[in-house]
Amino acid sequence: MAIERSGKRVISLFVLTMLNVSIMASLRNLPLVAEFGYSSLFFFFIAGVFFLIPCALVSAELATGWPHSGGVYIWVREAFGDRWGFFAIWMQWVHNVTWYPAILSFVATTLAFVFWPNHVENPYIVTAVILIVFWGMTALNYMGIKISTLFSTIGVIGGTILPGLFIIFLGIYWCISGETSAITFKPSELIPNLDNFDNLVFLGGLFLAFAGLEVSAGYAGEVKEPQKNYPKSIIFGALITFFLFMLGSIAIATVIPKENISLVSGLMEAFKIFLAKYSLGWILPILGILLIIGAIAEVNSWIIGPVKGLYETAEHGDLHPIFQKQNKHGMPTNLLLFQAIIVTVVSLIFPLMPNLSSSYWLLSAVSIQIYLAMYVLMFMAAIRLRYTRNDVPRAYRIPHPHKGMWVVASIGIIASLFAFILVYFPPSQIEIGNMLFYELFLIIGFLVMAIIPLVLHGFKKPEWDPIHPNHYSKKEE
Numbered sequence: 001m002a003i004e005r006s007g008k009r010v011i012s013l014f015v016l017t018m019l020n021v022s023i024m025a026s027l028r029n030l031p032l033v034a035e036f037g038y039s040s041l042f043f044f045f046i047a048g049v050f051f052l053i054p055c056a057l058v059s060a061e062l063a064t065g066w067p068h069s070g071g072v073y074i075w076v077r078e079a080f081g082d083r084w085g086f087f088a089i090w091m092q093w094v095h096n097v098t099w100y101p102a103i104l105s106f107v108a109t110t111l112a113f114v115f116w117p118n119h120v121e122n123p124y125i126v127t128a129v130i131l132i133v134f135w136g137m138t139a140l141n142y143m144g145i146k147i148s149t150l151f152s153t154i155g156v157i158g159g160t161i162l163p164g165l166f167i168i169f170l171g172i173y174w175c176i177s178g179e180t181s182a183i184t185f186k187p188s189e190l191i192p193n194l195d196n197f198d199n200l201v202f203l204g205g206l207f208l209a210f211a212g213l214e215v216s217a218g219y220a221g222e223v224k225e226p227q228k229n230y231p232k233s234i235i236f237g238a239l240i241t242f243f244l245f246m247l248g249s250i251a252i253a254t255v256i257p258k259e260n261i262s263l264v265s266g267l268m269e270a271f272k273i274f275l276a277k278y279s280l281g282w283i284l285p286i287l288g289i290l291l292i293i294g295a296i297a298e299v300n301s302w303i304i305g306p307v308k309g310l311y312e313t314a315e316h317g318d319l320h321p322i323f324q325k326q327n328k329h330g331m332p333t334n335l336l337l338f339q340a341i342i343v344t345v346v347s348l349i350f351p352l353m354p355n356l357s358s359s360y361w362l363l364s365a366v367s368i369q370i371y372l373a374m375y376v377l378m379f380m381a382a383i384r385l386r387y388t389r390n391d392v393p394r395a396y397r398i399p400h401p402h403k404g405m406w407v408v409a410s411i412g413i414i415a416s417l418f419a420f421i422l423v424y425f426p427p428s429q430i431e432i433g434n435m436l437f438y439e440l441f442l443i444i445g446f447l448v449m450a451i452i453p454l455v456l457h458g459f460k461k462p463e464w465d466p467i468h469p470n471h472y473s474k475k476e477e
Contacts, residue, residue, distance in 0.1 A: 011145075013229040015153050020237025022156035022301040023212040027164055027248065027291060031266025034252035037183040039192035043206055044246045051419075052210045054412030055375070056238050057398050058382045059214040060231040061405075064395035065385070067230065071309045072214055072378050077316075078389060079381035083457050086318045088377045090453035092214075093306040095370035097339065098445070100299060101347040102363040104130040106267075107295045113268040114288035130347045133296060138340045141304045144329030152301045159294020163287055164244040167267075170274040171251025179277070181254045207419040210241070211371055212302075214378065231396045267291065307335050317464040318457060362438065365423040366445045372416040373450065379409040379416070 011019070036043050062075045072092055077085025108129035112122070141148050175181060252270040268288060275281050311332040314324040325334045349363065385392075386405045398404040426438055 011149060012224055013232055015149055016229055016233040017236045017240075018153040018156050019149060019301050019305075020212075020233050021240050022152045022160065022294075022298050023237075023305070027160055027167075027244075027267055027294060030167075030245065030248045030252050031270075034249040034256070034266065034270075036192065036249070037253045038185055038250070039190060040249050040253065041246065042191055044242070047206045047210055048242060050411055050415040051207050052238060052242065054379070054408045054415070055211070055214065056234050057408050058379060058405075058412065060234050060396045061394050061398055062378075062382055062385070063214070063230045063234075065389075065392045071305075072374060073309050073312050075385070076377050076381045079384040080377075082316055082318055083454070084377060086313050086457050087450075087453045088374050088381075089306070089309045089313060090456075091370050091374040091377075091449070093310045093339075094449050094452075095367045095374070096302055096306060097342045097346050098363045098370070099367040100134060100302075100343045101130050101349070102360050102367065103295055103299060104133055104347075105360055107133055107292050107299075110268055110288050110291050110295070114285045127347050131344055134299070134343050134347075135340055137296065137300050137303055138336050140300065141336055142327060142329070142331055142333060144331060145304065148300060148304055152297045155293045155297020155300070159290045159292070159297055161240070161244070163290050163294065164248050166287070167251045167271065167274070168244075168247040170271075170278075171247070171254050174251075174254055174274065174277075182257045183250075183253045207368065207372070207415070210245075211375070228395060303336070303339070304331070307332055307339060311335055314464075317462065318460060319464065320456075321464055361426065362441060365426075365442055368423050369420055369442060369446045370449050372420045373446075375416045376413050379412040383409045 034040065063071070066074045066078065071089070073085045073089035075085075076088040105126050108126040111129060112125060116125070140151065175185075252266060255270050255273045256266060268284075268291070271287055272281075272284055275284050311319070311323075313319045323332065323335050323338065325332070327333050346363070383405055386402055398408050424439065424442060426435075
């Protein structure tokens with residue numbers, strides 16, 4: 001049979017929390033947020049209240065009501081049917097094909113910063129590293145969920161949490177020891193000049209940095225006591241991520257002027273300045289290796305989570321039989337292979353753009369739009385399920401029968417739509433080349449990715465369903 005269930009739950013609360021942290025808390029995002037300087041605290045408040053909290057509350061309720069692998073596919077399907085369930089999980093999955101090259105460019109530049117400092121901005125080296133690492137992580141995931149989650153857990157502790165705490169400590173020590181800061185900590189600097197639209201455009205990127213809490217629902221079938229452990233892991237993961245981002249970005253902003261912050265290599269440059277000041281330069285290569293491990297662990301967490309969610313659609317015949325194949329470890333091998341091929345093609349954009357920061361932002365902008373479309377559907381599904389499936393027990397419920405859900409989900413929808421529009425205005429600090437190319441790339445990229453799942457679902461055939469008598473696995477038997 002194509003669809004098999006082991007029934008074995010191997011993921012504990014601690015491992016699930018670390019998975020949530022690895023999914024969200026990428027230190028590569030710190031330079032992006034550091035662009036705001038001291039006023040980043042204001043934007044953290046906006047992103048936290050209007051996006052992170054609604055995502056956390058809604059994900060916790062839906063995951064404890066439907067604690068099965070599949071996540072957003074199951075939730076939206078229960079609310080709006082197969083077509084939109086398939087659309088939602090497709091958008092969650094496909095946003096990664098533009099996001100993977102973006103985060104792996106951080107891996108490539110960090111690696112170059114340590115071993116080939118004269119080639120940090122070389123697009124060909126960046127592309128080569130992206131492809132080697134991604135295909136390597138794809139091969140790792142062929143070995144099963146237990147090995148995959150173990151790697152992510154170790155990687156996020158050693159490569160994200162520890163370096164994050166270290167740069168926060170360096171930033172605090174820098175300030176209290178009286179060193180010159182690139183930013184001022186005056187109360188008047190806390191609120192940015194909102195008349196300048198450039199102060200808002202990075203907010204979309206910050207939303208993407210906090211996205212992903214619902215992804216770990218793709219592991220729900222392997223989680224021990226999901227009704228109890230899933231909401232706890234969301235709360236713990238969100239808190240750890242929020243404070244790592246907020247304090248870490250301030251640390252970078254204290255030593256690098258806003259106009260000199262590179263979105264790709266800014267973190268390593270900040271570490272270099274800190275360590276040179278305190279004669280600890282020998283630590284830089286070690287930190288570089290740890291950051292690489294942390295970023296790869298994040299990619300690893302994303303590689304299988306959305307894929308497992310997409311694979312759940314096979315149970316309902318929404319997925320072509322060619323993608324329903326599993327290996328002996330229960331991993332969807334053809335889907336993983338298909339994903340790696342698409343990422344390979346998308347990675348070729350790096351040699352075509354003016355610089356790495358522009359490539360990074362363009363890929364992130366497309367990813368933001370695709371992902372936010374899924375979030376709008378998720379929030380809408382949460383509202384509808386309060387009316388149509390209110391009888392389903394939830395270990396966690398947003399307070400108040402319907403008003404609470406309407407308020408929380410509506411805030412999430414409005415924030416998502418606002419951030420969606422923002423990315424059409426490129427930051428002035430980034431050279432994006434031809435403006436028409438930028439706008440068309442976003443519009444066409446989003447429309448193509450949104451139309452594909454609707455077309456695929458339109459061509460769905462009865463024999464794609466595993467229980468159909470003419471399903472390919474039964475023919476093989």
